[in-house]
Amino acid sequence: MDFFKALGSGIKFDRKKFQRDIQLFEKPTGGPVSLNAGANCEPGAELDFFAEAKPVAKANPAEETNDGGDAAKAEEEEADALEPFHGPSEIQAFRDRHRIAYYGEPSVEPVRSFAMLFERFTFKAAVRRNFDRLKFTKPTPIQLQALPLALAQQDFVACAPTGSGKTLAYVLPMLHILSEPQRVGYRACIVTPTRELATQVYELLKVLSQGTKFRINHLVKARPTQEGKETDQVKKYDILISTPLRLMYEIEHDLIDLSQVQYLVLDEADQLLELGYLQQVDTILAACTHSGLRKQLFSATIPPEIEDLAQSIMRDPVRLFIGFRNAATEDVEQRLVFVGQEAGKMVEIRNMVQRGFAPPVLIFVQSIDRAKELFHELVYDGLNVDVIHSQRTKAQRDNVIANFRAGRIWVLIATELMSRGIDFKGVNLVINYDFPQTVQSYIHRVGRTGRAGRKGIAVTYFTREDAPYLRSVVNVIRDSGGEVPEWMLELKPATEEKSKLLKIRPPPRQPIITKPSAVKWKMAQLK
Numbered sequence: 001m002d003f004f005k006a007l008g009s010g011i012k013f014d015r016k017k018f019q020r021d022i023q024l025f026e027k028p029t030g031g032p033v034s035l036n037a038g039a040n041c042e043p044g045a046e047l048d049f050f051a052e053a054k055p056v057a058k059a060n061p062a063e064e065t066n067d068g069g070d071a072a073k074a075e076e077e078e079a080d081a082l083e084p085f086h087g088p089s090e091i092q093a094f095r096d097r098h099r100i101a102y103y104g105e106p107s108v109e110p111v112r113s114f115a116m117l118f119e120r121f122t123f124k125a126a127v128r129r130n131f132d133r134l135k136f137t138k139p140t141p142i143q144l145q146a147l148p149l150a151l152a153q154q155d156f157v158a159c160a161p162t163g164s165g166k167t168l169a170y171v172l173p174m175l176h177i178l179s180e181p182q183r184v185g186y187r188a189c190i191v192t193p194t195r196e197l198a199t200q201v202y203e204l205l206k207v208l209s210q211g212t213k214f215r216i217n218h219l220v221k222a223r224p225t226q227e228g229k230e231t232d233q234v235k236k237y238d239i240l241i242s243t244p245l246r247l248m249y250e251i252e253h254d255l256i257d258l259s260q261v262q263y264l265v266l267d268e269a270d271q272l273l274e275l276g277y278l279q280q281v282d283t284i285l286a287a288c289t290h291s292g293l294r295k296q297l298f299s300a301t302i303p304p305e306i307e308d309l310a311q312s313i314m315r316d317p318v319r320l321f322i323g324f325r326n327a328a329t330e331d332v333e334q335r336l337v338f339v340g341q342e343a344g345k346m347v348e349i350r351n352m353v354q355r356g357f358a359p360p361v362l363i364f365v366q367s368i369d370r371a372k373e374l375f376h377e378l379v380y381d382g383l384n385v386d387v388i389h390s391q392r393t394k395a396q397r398d399n400v401i402a403n404f405r406a407g408r409i410w411v412l413i414a415t416e417l418m419s420r421g422i423d424f425k426g427v428n429l430v431i432n433y434d435f436p437q438t439v440q441s442y443i444h445r446v447g448r449t450g451r452a453g454r455k456g457i458a459v460t461y462f463t464r465e466d467a468p469y470l471r472s473v474v475n476v477i478r479d480s481g482g483e484v485p486e487w488m489l490e491l492k493p494a495t496e497e498k499s500k501l502l503k504i505r506p507p508p509r510q511p512i513i514t515k516p517s518a519v520k521w522k523m524a525q526l527k
């Protein structure tokens with residue numbers, strides 16, 4: 001109990017909601033405990049919940065990893081660098097230094113800085129002001145190249161690590177290209193796999209478009225059929241943000257007109273081009289009939305088969321890759337923990353709590369049932385925990401996210417729903433309680449920490465049954481600069497057939513039940 005009191009030092013609670021917590025944590029006896037998982041938790045220091053991002057130590061990973069000469073060169077690339085490039089070889093050297101791989105024609109020059117971008121492209125004063133308020137000093141590597149590429153109105157596929165600012169790379173050019181609001185209907189459309197991600201993109205667009213008259217429709221709510229008809233009312237919108245299922249419904253019920261869309265972005269494109277979403281995305285593509293339509297695809301993971309598919313729906317796309325293909329961000333320390341059997345996972349979690357941990361923590365499990373089970377275990381342990389999955393109402397999901405962002409929830413249990421795109425800047429630790437079913441899932445889950453230049457830790461539990469799938473994750477850890485024991489590198493990768501099976505169906509696992517109270521709850525569920 002002392003540990004929790006200590007851990008609570010400096011944390012503000014919603015007093016009504018956390019009455020019990022307040023009783024437990026009031027008048028802490030000492031400073032926070034030194035915790036092995038906490039980048040923010042030095043002995044004696046106050047917990048730093050969702051503080052402003054720390055100085056971006058490595059906005060451009062190349063700056064730290066290259067040799068002295070390159071580092072000195074990178075130093076020269078000040079935030080306001082305007083020096084033009086002198087020919088293709090200098091551009092190539094610049095791209096190499098920032099680990100930008102650029103395939104295709106035309107070769108659009110990158111920018112050295114935001115100052116150079118705004119010198120080359122004259123943005124509306126309001127958008128410039130709004131951008132300045134974000135206080136981003138240097139473009140991330142994907143932004144160095146994708147911003148001018150998008151502004152040159154090219155089709156492209158962009159693959160860059162999680163948390164490296166891909167959203168800005170399409171949202172900012174969109175506002176420049178659309179230029180002025182026009183009452184002709186949607187001219188830009190952004191599709192994301194989840195409602196939560198759509199909301200996040202909408203929030204950034206709202207910030208950047210303040211003071212302009214652009215109208216943005218965040219289409220995630222169901223609406224009565226008549227209300228949605230393509231009336232003058234709907235024509236006032238310039239930009240649409242939606243999820244594929246919602247949008248397909250609108251198209252199939254003739255509620256929406258996408259014929260004026262000239263700028264289509266698929267965020268988390270590899271997921272959108274997978275079987276589960278393909279039909280919906282096909283319907284959306286077919287509805288975007290404008291001859292000048294430009295398509296841009298973004299993700300932190302673009303497997304080769306998806307790259308081929310992407311190319312088939314685009315016009316000579318440029319392909320942009322930052323760093324290793326399909327690697328995890330280098331800002332996350334990745335650990336693998338062998339837990340023997342299922343029961344070992346709860347032991348490990350409880351040990352972690354005993355040892356101390358620095359919230360906020362995000363825990364991933366493979367199914368809704370397991371999310372509920374784990375929630376009941378941890379709630380009975382007295383942890384400040386909540387759970388998010390698709391069976392919760394939209395309002396509940398929004399509340400959970402807001403509470404987690406505000407530090408009112410310390411531990412959030414999530415299903416795959418939250419694995420992609422969601423930007424929780426302050427997450428210190430991600431735990432893969434259940435081993436991810438694909439290497440892409442691993443990369444995205446791990447990428448919920450270590451964002452925008454911050455550091456993070458990701459711990460993945462594995463049982464004997466998970467061992468055959470370990471190798472692909474081991475490769476990701478190695479490629480992102482992590483250390484892995486030699487024996488793991490000698491493991492055989494799972495066969496293609498086995499990996500495909502795992503992707504479709506999670507493996508059976510023992511329920512997460514260790515307490516009589518949880519058994520009672522589970523029995524009631526099964527009735």
Ligand SMILES: Nc1ncnc2c1ncn2[C@@H]1O[C@H](COP(=O)(O)OP(=O)(O)OP(=O)(O)O)[C@@H](O)[C@H]1O
Pocket residue numbers: 056059136137138139140143160161162163164165166167168299300420421422423425447451452
């Ligand atoms: N140039 C920049 N400097 C500092 N922070 C930035 C910069 N660009 C974006 N960010 C911040 O980085 C964070 C991550 O950005 P974003 O969510 O766009 O990442 P992403 O690459 O789309 O990640 P994911 O693949 O997980 O969706 C955000 O909080 C954003 O505000």
